[in-house]
Amino acid sequence: MSETNSKTKEIEALIFGHFDHSLTEQQESELAQLLRKCPETRARFCTQMRMEGRLHSLGRDGFLSPPAPDFVAEAEASAWDNQHEVTPPSKTSSKRRFRTAITSWVVAATALLLLLTSWSLWPSGVSAASVLEQAIEAAKETVDRTYRVTLLNPIDQTVEQELRLDLRGASQFVIRPVDGSYIMGSDGSEFWITRPNGPVWVTNTYRSLAPALRRRIPNRRILGLATSPNEPLMLEISGLMTLIKRNYDIELVNSPGSPEHHVRATLRSARPNVPQHIEFWADSDTGVVTKAVTHWPNQSSRALELVTSEPLHQDWLHYSHHAPNARVIDL
């Protein structure tokens, strides 16, 4: 019995070592031999292979992180769920975990966006805390602004992807990569996404958009941000501001004589898929944030820069403006 256990442990050590890239050449050869000759090893390897695949899939779809009620559920419960028909946060923990994934990019983008959207009430010499409170109020104003969004390579900081983000107030947006591969937006009541010559996918709950797309579009990589668990978009400003308020330390780091306020937000405790630092620069007269950068644990960063505050077309936030003849599919 103990000999069997010992053999099983040996086999598992080799298999785990393989998935951890820690086997020596000799151990790899040993594992290969076992796979050729030992049915038990083959069966165990197949099981582990499937488990690894599931763990990667669950991870990609945001189902692995533990529930974080203080981080997501409360903010969503208080703000987001009040406005949209969604599952209450007291349901399953996996749904909350999915929300964590769904909101991850938001912490990056929206922290910025929020802060970006409005700063007009910002008096000179204010504290970071008061700035945040004012931003929550100011984010409710309906103002059109367009930002350039860039995702930077962690190694050389070159631009990996560039997008345009149009905002109208707190909850209406259109985002599109400059390569035109897709366009996604919300008019405040519906979320939608479409590709050139493709249908428009529409839902009234954002969280159903990304998973539905993930299920239906195998080649979802072309959708970039829209379906990535690390970079979904959701623009519920007040809830996100609450997240920042609860989870980030914020400080003003103004340079003497600078025409802009420079603010740095630091995550209080490490979490995967969440930026560790967020920096932004705001015009000291108007309060409008002109630039913001998020710094992620994997050393990558994302930047938003204000391009223009010109008013957008009235229908710009609705899919009919971008895909007038496309088939509409409700999710």
Next chain:
Amino acid sequence: MTDSQPIQQYLQLRSEFMGYLYAITRDAELAEEVYQNSAVVVIEKANSDEEIRNFRAWAKEVIRRQALHAIRTRETSRRHGRAIAPELLDAIADTFSKDQSTDSVVHNEATAMQKCVDELPDEKRKLIAMRYESDAGFDEISSSMNSTPAAVQRALSRIRKVLHDCTQRRLALTEGHG
């Protein structure tokens, strides 16, 4: 409508295929890329008149070929230092091709494992999330957890073992009830 069937089947087999792809590439990004490329082959096949008798076996072969092609041409296994020994690569491919696990076994296993993941304590979930969600290396995980890479690796092995044993227990229970 019939066009969509093969791709739906393909998506249902995602975890199984991703497991194999990760086993031979040990690179989550490359595994995903091969999976996506193979999806294109499946879509093309769906548009042809050729009949596929055993979709799973056929798709496994597509995956296997695409993966080996990707490894040979791109040599991305270098990203993790030494490439996998060719004899092990062949052995894994052979194991994958000859795996006779039925669809229901694979499905039940997935269901059981999901429950086991849900039962893990937060600390353990955090660890596997960093590994599989963020694709973080042992160095990266250990620095954020105030630990050492070796300790992280041991902890991950223990979690794998826990998940495996838990899954098997649940499967046995299901079979017992069946």
